[in-house]
Amino acid sequence: MAADKETATATATATATAGPEEEARPAVFASTVQEILFVAVATMAIAMSSLLTGAITVLTAQVQRDLGMTTAELTWLSGSSSLASWGFARTALQLDILNGVMGLMSAAAVPPAQGILGNLYPKPSRRKNRIFACFSAGNPMGFVFGSILSGVATQLVNWRASFSLLAIIYVVVVAIAMCAVPVGHTVKEPLSVQALRKFDVGGTVLTIAGIGMFSGALSLGSDAPQGWRTPYVLVLLILGALLIVGFVLWERWYAHPLVPMAIWRDRDFSLVIAILLLGFLAFPIMAFWISLCLQELRHYSPLMVAVHMLPMAIGGIVVNIIAGLVMHRVPNTLLMTIGATAYVGSFLLMGLQHLHSSYWAFIFPGLLLAVVGADFEFCVANMYVMGSLPPAQQSIAGGIFQTVTKLCVTIGMGISTAIFDAVEACGTATQGYFRGDPMEPYCAVFLYCAGIAALAIPLCAFLRIGRQGHGGERLDADFRRRQPARRKKV
Structure with a gap:
């Protein structure tokens, strides 16, 4: 007990001493403007996938009719992309393949961006919390801008114009990145045959x-x-x-593994990834199917779909801001539990609606609860994963994060398609809660999402993640004390 008090006191003293240095702007940035531009570019790295997802979400019905896509091909349109293809595809297979390439390119941008952030802001601090909250906000921001811009482009021209617009956006981001990304902040391994063998x-x-x-x-x-x-x-x-x-x-x-297996020995690391995994088996799937439902059953235009999905994006930005402000004040296990519970509430609301149910009673609160789950879990997991590996392996941490989330989206799309097709094949229900309601196949998918997300709630009871960031004493001391042990394992 005395040893614990001494450790906590020493940690608090070290925190107070190192605080100003940790909160200062990294020396690699010539000005605050450059730092802001770099954080914006890093945020765009993680926003690329959600930007594309948002763009695709509001035009699925038009693409399906134009290219004659089956349900499976349509879900692969979203699952395979999880840059822009310019919209030159003439068949469903071509579009799915191009989206797969886009997904590969967008995923490749995230680990280096996350690795650079982890190296530039290595110690827990309020500044790091705010930076990573901005980084995490790339998901909802990308979705909102992708859906709105795609809705406008599709309304004014056609769905192919959406991809051309995305290409222009990425060119602009590349130009900014060439000026804002700092150089020479870490020791780099020279290009050689030996280095290539490590891939x-x-x-x-x-x-x-x-x-x-x-x-x-x-x-x-x-x-x-x-x-x-x-x-x-x-x-x-x-x-x-x-x-x-x-x-x-x-x-x-x-x-030289892509995913170092030794890291899974850390119980909290494995649990936080498992909880995040269960969420991503459901959250992007819900967004895809509710959008398709609005287009197919309520006959909304792409722009109207974007407007009705807007609460999810705006809410996501707000939740990320809140997460950045409270992560160093409250136990992060509590945030993960709130996130998992919010997921289940969201998907249950979606799964219990009828075709003519009020948007404000079911879809609107469902969208808001969904982003509470997604962004609380994403922020906490992101910070914890980045703290689980030494600076030299920060990009690996980003790679692990992207691997589990994006692959879960692909698997979730496959499972949801199988459920939707199976229920749809049975025809419209003649009795029960969904009697005569064409919403039944969609609601079956939403109830699957609720079930898979509910599995994460009991896992949260075994998490032991305290406050992450500057300002905690006892809980933060526990977090810091575990760092050397984890790194030795790796």
Whole structure:
């Protein structure tokens, strides 16, 4: 007990002494303007995927009609992108492939951005909390601007114009990045054959092929000629599962793994990733299907869909600001619990509505609760993951974060497509809660989201994450005290 008091006192003293230095602007920035521009560029790195997602969300029905896409192909449009393709696609397959390439490029931008942020702001501080809250806000900000700009472009021209507009935005961001990103802030390994050997090609191939095949089987199963018994569906499902297992085994054996398996020995790290994973198996899926529902059943235009989805984006920005202000004041386990509970409430509201139910009674509060869940969990997990690896591996931390979230979106899309198609194939219900209601297939997906998100609530009871950032004494001391032990494991 005395040792704990001494440790807490020493930590509090060190915090008070180092506070001004930790709160100061990093020396690599020539001015506050450059720092702001850099944070904006880093935020755009994480916003690229949500920008594309927002753009796609409001035009799914028009794309489906124009290219004659099946439900499985339509969900892959969102799942495969999780830059801009210029909208030159003439078939559903071309558009899905181009979106897959866009997703690869956008995902590649996040780990270096997250790694640079982690290196420039290595110690817990209020400044770091605000910076990472801005970084996390890229998700809702990207979605809102993507959906609104896409809605306007589609309304004025057509859905292809949305992709051209995205391309222009990315060119502007690249130009700003060339001026704002600091150079020479870390020691870089020279390009060589030895350095290239450290790139985990095997792990990359295994994870992309495994998740792609497994998710593809889930998406295609209900549309296949013989359903789930179709040979190619079974082959994709089994091969995908085997490749995912192979990826785990490879990562344990390879000297320079894409995802270092030793890090999963940290209980809180594994729990926070599992909770985040369960959320991302549901949250982006809900956004996709509620948007499609508004287009298909309520016949809203792309711009009207964007307007009705706006509360989610605006609410997300507000929640990120709140998270940045309170993460160093309250136990972050509490924030994760609030987030998981808000998820379940959101998806239940979505799943219990009827076609003619009030938007303000079901969809509006559902969208607000969904972003409370997404952004509280994302902010806490982001900070904790970045603190779980030493500075040299901050980009790996970003890679882990992106891997679990984006792959969960792909898997979630596959599962939700299978559920939607199975319920739709049964026809309109003749009795029960959804009697004569075409909302039933959509609500089945939303109830799946509620069920999968509910699994995270009991996991929160085992989390032991205190305050993250400057200002905590006892709880922050616990957090800091665990850092050396974790890093030795890695």
